[in-house]
Amino acid sequence: MSDSPLVIGKYSLGMGDRFAHEAEAQLAACVAARRLGVEIVPVWNKSNREHNIIGSEPTSTRAAADAAVKSLGWTAPYFLDADHIGLKTVDRFVGVSDFFTIDVADFIAQPADPAAVKAFVDRHPELVGTLTLAGIDRPFTTTRADVERTAAKFLLAVQEAGKVYRHIVSVKGVGRFVPEISMDETDSPQTPPELLVILAAIADEGVPIQTIAPKFTGRFNKGVDYVGDLAQFEREFNDDLCVIAHAVKQYGLPANLKLSVHSGSDKFSIYPAIRRALAKHGAGVHVKTAGTTWLEEVIGLAEAGGAGLALAKEIYAEALSHEDELCQPYATVIDIDPSKLPAAAVVNGWTGEQFVGALRHDQKNPLYNAHIRQLIHVGFKVAAKMGPRYLDQLKACRESCARNVTGNLLERHIRPLFL
Ligand SMILES: [Zn+2]
16 A cells, blocks of 8 residues: 555546446446546445445445456546545444545534634634635625634534544544545535635644535435526536635645535536536536436336336335335435326336336436436335345346446536536
8 A cells, every 4th residue: 555645636426336236337437438538536435324224334335346446447546435424423434435525514503612613713814804716706705703603603513524534534544535524414505605614614623625515506406407596506616616726725725625516416407517617717526426326227127128127117116105204314305296206007007118218317308207216216225125136137137227327427427527
């Protein structure tokens, strides 16, 4: 093992592989991108919640990633992301992961110690007043009370991130992993001026983050397109990039620090804005995807016909009859209109083409149904319960599953963002 610290490259793609059967098909998308001239660092991510629902261990993700890398002869870096971990959940990941998404969203708005808030604001007079940042035409104007309010809201979360970071360092050592801090799973988005305060606090806490996942404006529902004000998103995304560039210089954060876009799959309408912003600022980005690959597995099963299609229909029927239970953990990140979900009997009568048309994320296809797509997205527990019956079909339908997994990442994600 070399002693140089682990540094993540400019463009990286988080990929979730719920059942640990698609790593090679996912990596094939990065191989193709490399041939087309863009280096995309693959990062396999799986959250503690996902492992618990499926009944898997992080060692299985490591084994699948390493096998894919060996099989395709991938010689560039790749990472394993312990996704959305905290102090209570990090330990099962520490041995195998080299990227940690430290999730402190639950600590946002929990009141920080007033003395710590005061000390922070005293230490950072540069955050008060009129701040002109390179690349942002309208300066930020902040009062001491604004900075105090922001610090009071986020300081405890940043301190918690410091605890988790130092715990991982105590096991793995400094520079042996890529730290990310995520604040996306919360109610309100963080504005660019808030991001600046957060980054100052992270630097004070001594966490050398390489990626940061704020909550952006608008809705990032699971597996479907962005819903929100495109112009506002583009403005804030550009401002965030300028804030990061500023914070890197001002507070000595790692030079490769970049934004991490969570629930980043399938947000086709904002990809042009992200692409423009990256080009304009010469910035990198981490785009995290997860369930979009599981949806491609179900599409692959349906496309294969026969027993594969029958199993895909069974997954839909089961998901429909457990809708409330499956949706509850994801309530804030889905928008399903139950009246748009056809009865199981209707779907059972569909051809493979109808099923695939409803599920595949092609908004131009009149058969496309975003409600079915979101329900299946959160319905992976149904397949987990099927156990070997599901996994055997994945093997039987390998060609169509792999083709859809690779094609989805390459054509609908990597190409519009990076190629
Ligand atoms: Zn997230």
